[in-house]
Amino acid sequence: MPSPRALLSGPAHEVAPLLLHARLTSELDGARVVVRITEVEAYAGVGADPGSHAHRGRTARNASMFGRAGLAYVYFTYGMHWCLNVVTGPQSEASAVLLRAGEVVEGLDVARSRRPRSSDRDLARGPARLTQVLAVTGEQDGIDLLGRSPLRLRLASAPVEPEALLITPRTGVSGAGADTLWRFHLRDEASVSPYRSAKPRPRTARS
DNA sequence: AGTAGGATAATCT
DNA sequence: GATTATCCTACTG
Numbered sequence: 001m002p003s004p005r006a007l008l009s010g011p012a013h014e015v016a017p018l019l020l021h022a023r024l025t026s027e028l029d030g031a032r033v034v035v036r037i038t039e040v041e042a043y044a045g046v047g048a049d050p051g052s053h054a055h056r057g058r059t060a061r062n063a064s065m066f067g068r069a070g071l072a073y074v075y076f077t078y079g080m081h082w083c084l085n086v087v088t089g090p091q092s093e094a095s096a097v098l099l100r101a102g103e104v105v106e107g108l109d110v111a112r113s114r115r116p117r118s119s120d121r122d123l124a125r126g127p128a129r130l131t132q133v134l135a136v137t138g139e140q141d142g143i144d145l146l147g148r149s150p151l152r153l154r155l156a157s158a159p160v161e162p163e164a165l166l167i168t169p170r171t172g173v174s175g176a177g178a179d180t181l182w183r184f185h186l187r188d189e190a191s192v193s194p195y196r197s198a199k200p201r202p203r204t205a206r207s
Numbered sequence: 208a209g210t211a212g213g214a215t216a217a218t219c220t
Numbered sequence: 221g222a223t224t225a226t227c228c229t230a231c232t233g
């Protein structure tokens with residue numbers, strides 16, 4: 001059986017479904033919270049995917065994407081939200097999988113205290129909600145999720161059955177690449193985030 | 208159930 | 221100066 005590192009070294013859109021049912025453990029901020037992943041999205045590397053942060057090459061923000069598979073890529077967006085990715089593919093390819101949603105399976109009380117206004121179903125239902133519940137911020141950018149970090153990823157023992165897997169367009173991606181079917185999630189999971197198309201760009205008025 | 212608008216700042220053009 | 225791999229609240233039906 002291949003090592004987790006080897007499994008994550010494949011193309012992002014092949015690695016993504018392997019992350020479903022994986023368990024992400026956070027021991028950040030002195031508490032333990034574990035989430036079972038239920039929804040992910042794949043993003044390819046330089047020049048290969050207009051929707052990817054790495055599409056136009058390396059910058060200060062996306063530097064972690066150019067590291068080896070299994071590293072965390074954490075970015076800040078919309079002025080207030082952190083989102084967590086798992087770096088995939090061969091070294092320096094700069095592809096990654098965005099962890100979009102999960103179910104809290106341990107540390108429910110801590111998770112609730114971190115998102116007091118949220119229902120249990122919504123605790124980790126969305127990429128920025130997931131990081132809130134796990135207390136993930138930019139401080140975790142670049143850490144090894146497969147090592148002895150306070151943020152660790154453990155893959156599921158068996159791949160998801162095809163009947164349990166749904167594949168749909170990526171959420172929130174505008175422009176070219178918006179229709180790429182690279183969003184993978186479990187069927188019949190309450191914690192899967194509702195699909196939202198990218199905010200429509202202003203159009204010229206039609207007569 | 209679904210949709211609309213505002214929050215809020217790093218990043219990139 | 222525009223955009224953003226989002227979330228929340230407040231509305232309508």
